[in-house]
Amino acid sequence: MNFLDRFRDGWRTYRKPGYYDGYDYHWAMTIDLDRCTGCEACVTACQAENNLPIVGERELARGREIRWIRIERYWEGEYPNVKLGFIPLLCQHCDQAPCETVCPVAATYHNPDGLNAQVYNRCIGTRSCAVYCPYEVRYFNYYDHRWDPPLEQQLNPDVSVRGKGVMEKCTFCIQRIRQAKDTAKDEGERRVRDGEVQPACVQTCPTRALTFGDSNDPDSAVSRKMADPRGYKVLEELNAHPSVVYLKKVKAGDAG
Amino acid sequence: MSVSIVPTLRVLKPTFLIVGGGLAGLVLGYWVNVLFFPGLTPTQPIEFSHKIHAGDNEIPCQYCHIYARRSTSAGVPSVAKCVGCHENVAADKPQIRLVMNYWNNQEPIPWVKVHDLPDFVHFPHKRHVAAEIECQTCHGPVETMEVVTRIAPLQMGWCLECHRAENVVHGTDCWTCHK
């Protein structure tokens, strides 16, 4: 087998849906749109947990926001029959992630837990991944951001502070997953229990719209929710196989 | 018609000499620094000897570096810890007097880090201690060192060599160590 064949072969196996099922964990999330109220507690929780920079009004005006989880809002209809829908969007940790295939330096890759990983010190800032991402959840550091002292004292030491020229995105709070695995290992090489690890957004959500867990474990809360008939994946037709499953908003009838 | 470049060269000769000499010097200076002054053995504020403590007196590493077993960082002993022994032991030695000075002023001792990892690396001492890796594997024969010097390159390749050799679970996954 020559190099090219080997490459193609490996690629196909790796890109097959369910490839990660054999691994210990496959982290996944469900977001219940019928519960979500768009209150944005998750957004601030993420900003606090993951050292997201304060970008400033001028940069935001140029579309340079950095927000690993954000709320998109879509209006529907005209006054007085007008509705507003909210949807939290974060990295979908696709099993067939378009961003991974494009990175020229393999700074983004899929890890054995089914996570779409970004290695900051390897990233050279071509921004190709952001272009390839259909969910627009990758954010680029146009500047070295600064925190007015003493705001920097809040920075989480378990998360890198990203510098200029680096792409960043949601990690499903890898530092928390790592910590949970560490504890599990201490306690006799057991598995991480369901609910033991929660990303910042899930932990803070006031309506409990977000559920996180291991989809390889059929009894986990997230697996059960993923099986909900309301479940769908955003832009599923693109075949990226996201690990985030949304539960449809229920539209109540006019009666009642 | 042909023009000799020799006269031009002759005019430019001093410039060549200066630029060439300068460049050669630059390379030499750089090389000398990297090779002979690698900064593996920084000067510490107190001439603390690991040889006396860990070697001659056989004090276990974790007697002073108490967090290594349960935290990411091994920690350096508090000034109180030093004083705990040295109130009585060798209290008249000049270096111990220096420690006492810090203690009396309730100031920390500004030790210089010998083993420093970049901020984007997650290295838990805890996991390595739990895996029963000897401290010396990475830190070298500290018990023989008067002044601690770094023997390991602390580069990613060096980490991975061991992770591969020991078949660490997910030991080559980037996110195991990169945060």
Add this chain to the structure above:
Amino acid sequence: MANIDRRDFLKLIGAGGVGAGAGFLLADSIKHPVEHLIPYPVPPEEYSPGIVTWYNSVCGMCSAGCGISVRIREGRAKKIEGNPLHPVSQGALCALGQAGLQVLYNPDRITGPLQVSGERGAGTFAELTWDDALRSAAGRLAPLVESGRGDRVWMLSSGGGGHLGRLQREFMDALGSQNLVRYDFAHPQTLYAANRRFFGEDALPYYDLKNCDYLLSFGADYLGTWISPVLHSLGFGHSRQGTEGSRGRFVQIEPRLSLTGASADEWIPARPGTEGLLALGLAHQLVAGGAYEGPDADAWNATLASYGSARVAAETGVPEDTVKRLADAFAHHHSALAIGGGAAASHRNGVDTLVAVNALNYLAGNIGKPGGLVFNPAPAAGGSPGQEGYRGALALIEAAGRSEVEVLILSDANPLYSLPAAAGFEAALQQIPLVLSLSSFMDETTARADLILPSHTYLESWGDDFPEPGVGFPVGAVSQPVVAPLYNTRASGDTLLALAQQSGALLPWASMEERVKDGWRAIHARGSWEDEPELQDFDGFWTALLESGVWGETAHREHTGFSPAPEVIDGIGMPSAEFSGAAQSYPFVLHPYLSQTFNDGRGANLPWMQELADPMTAVVYGCWVEVNPKTAARLGLSEGDVVEVASPHGQIRAPVFVYPAIMPDVVAMPIGQGHTEYGRYAKGRGANPIQILTPEMEPESGALAWAGTRVQLTKTGERAKLVHTGGESRQLGRNIIQTEGAGDVTHAGGPAIPIKVVPS
């Protein structure tokens, strides 16, 4: 190169030497910088580098009193989570609560006592020591106390819950002054008054959203800013999808779609000030339709006779069949609940509106039932702290005008921002010889103070809170310092105690910690601890309390057959809301609303909150006027056009945001921006709608009638860019948010993007 002369040789050597030096330095400069390992001289208890400790405390960002757990590493606060043991927050937390860390680590905190130097209000201050500052303040208080003129001291507070609130009262009592004024713009004062009138209870009930299956909200933004948003959100989530086979239905009645309205199943715009009329209309349908069969049905019939659906529909602007449908649904759902608040409760008929809402609950028979409203046993630390509110603030302004206020102490209050300009506080301030501020930040009023005794933030101080309404049983939580104080500040309780001591007004406690502990001794004494011997001793109880951060009594109150007195039923009625400004010259009703990100303006100095997109408009760092699309088209306004919003009491400027979900004759503005002080992130940004509000009050409760102002809009010709985050505001057929259910998806998004086929 045969012959290098001496001159050239020296040049070569020289250049080489310089080069070598440069090379050496170059190599040095790209080396890893020297890092130090700094040990503690003596390590604090429970300290391990790299290991997290959690401390439980109470959130101080609004008055809901959520329990929090703060993650501490290396002595620094890194993250705030909800305390999972606390029954109000249950482990969850809102955005503002998350941003509490930026209160603690805010770069614009006042770092030590300050005394005005030069003219007051010029913004120049000189630092001084605590001893000097306290002596200076006590030097003014002591003569007043001695001569029995302590009532010339006034205190304006936002109404701290728990024992800080009590201590404020005790401090004023010790000085011999009755003049403690608690004023919080967001305080549901009209709701207290309505409950007093209808239920005879000076308290807020617990609204059991969790178990209700039909909720009618009259203007209350219960998921965003109203009373206890986290608790309500938890209930909302559970009611929506928490139980198999049942899904709560939520209806929101308000002139401008709020965050809560967007999450509700149905939004019904009703004319501002007519919400109570609609409630009575529904009550009428209930009673007249025979759904209510109580013994006092006749009395209700009589009092509600004039609220027929035709009249209600005509006055509220809600279609008659909608009125009937709502009444029908309210009567036939198992646990239907009605709540009222926000702008609907802040008209000059606010209390009447809320009494009408209470009546609706009574007629639906949900008082004291699961899924209804439940009154709690009295909180452990006495009854509700209450508020003197706007009426109290006016009394202060009047007293100052009569030169009867010698000293004003500001505790966590910023009246220059949160009172309408027309109330006249600014002029009153000039009449007060000594203004003391205990604020942590240089807000508008603190900048006009004579002496600033800066307080710790809530993450550095002792305190406690007894959240009202709680959860059906009394709950208390202790707030403990989670980090060492950052600056030379003091907890405001400690400052008050020190001031009292030095002014000769003795209080029995040496510190706030003792005051809190003392209060909890009484609570401890209430309980019986036979089953838990380790809690029998107060110290054991206290340790357990600090560990869990919360305490609760499993005492429920039995609701046995409440029925309102005949005169209460008789007195139910609905005066029409009055507005300041004639409809001809001021064609729009101004609908100010508490901002989801800044609350009543207190969050504006937090960069995370400034950067957080407004949930409805996605605007960051901004302030805007929301105008209905049709109205905007009529006035020739588009987004970014700066308009002058003028009421009879003043005018402000802000850019227009064309808002699809607001009534055509209403304009809305978020409260929160428009600070002239308050630190680098807040200062000089946008406008404050409170400034132009009418200074009228709701007569029964004494609350500010902040929803009763009419305005006119004038195009200035200027443009201002509103900064948005996020993408397209319509789905454009991408079907990103998918829906399912009874009323099938008829128009999910607009038309699909047409794909043009280019002929070859």
